[in-house]
Amino acid sequence: MIKTLDPRYKLPSRKYFSQVAIPNLYQQNRCDGQTVRHFAATTDMWSSRTMEPYLSLTVHFISEEWLLQSHCLQTSYFPEDHTGELLAAGLHEALDSWGLSEEKLVAITTDNGANIKKAIELNNWTRLQCFGHRLHLAIERGVKDDRIQRAVGVCKEIVSAFSYSWKKRRDLAIVQNDLGLPKHVLMRRLQGGDRVK
Known part of the structure; x- marks a missing residue:
């Protein structure tokens, strides 16, 4: 990519970063700490x-x-x-x-x-x-309210229904198209914050 951008530019080597750039940065920060x-x-x-x-x-x-x-x-x-x-x-x-x-x-x-x-x-x-x-x-403490827990539970059920049924996903896409809405899909969360469409 750099060669295409500007063939004259020489990308610094690994040796430059390990023996020059990082030690210089270390010394600079070390001096900052002492002042x-x-x-x-x-x-x-x-x-x-x-x-x-x-x-x-x-x-x-x-x-x-x-x-x-x-x-x-x-x-x-x-x-x-x-x-x-x-x-x-x-x-x-x-x-x-x-x-x-x-x-x-x-x-x-x-x-x-x-x-x-x-x-x-x-x-x-x-x-x-x-x-x-x-x-x-x-x-976390605020959402422990029973009303919020119920709303979250209902949302999870809706997302789960669309996640496991290709027919419901197909029908959702048709309705979105008929109403001129963006083609959004429902997402469910796994542990660790990963998302599944």
Whole structure:
């Protein structure tokens, strides 16, 4: 594609990225971290597609030019048990490895997991609850109303009826065509958010 776009452009090699670009980016971010007066952080546990656990750490600060900066410093392999004590040590070690002083940490945002709450408490850091997680919990609690559950159940039955009957799908397409409506299909959700038409 690049050759077609502009044959004069030489795409940087893998060696360039691994030996020049990434080390330069690392040094730049490392220097930024040492000149920061105060910073906030976010952390979370992640699982790869092969279910390997990782601990991420992102810092947020305002630069000397008054620009908001966010740097994901690391997403490191974390095979140990996810106890509060081990997470506390892992986060402490992550800050140390980037030369960031705990005294400059204003607050850290996390989810509501008991283990991460314990870790932050053990490190004696100020913890903020993640707004996204709070919103998700509020919505979950809000839809536990019997009227909403009934409406969701009826919608699931309708989608299921069209999903398993080619005749109903055919008839839906005919009606949409007769009424001049767009050709939409009903979708059902599987676990993990995957969709099936």
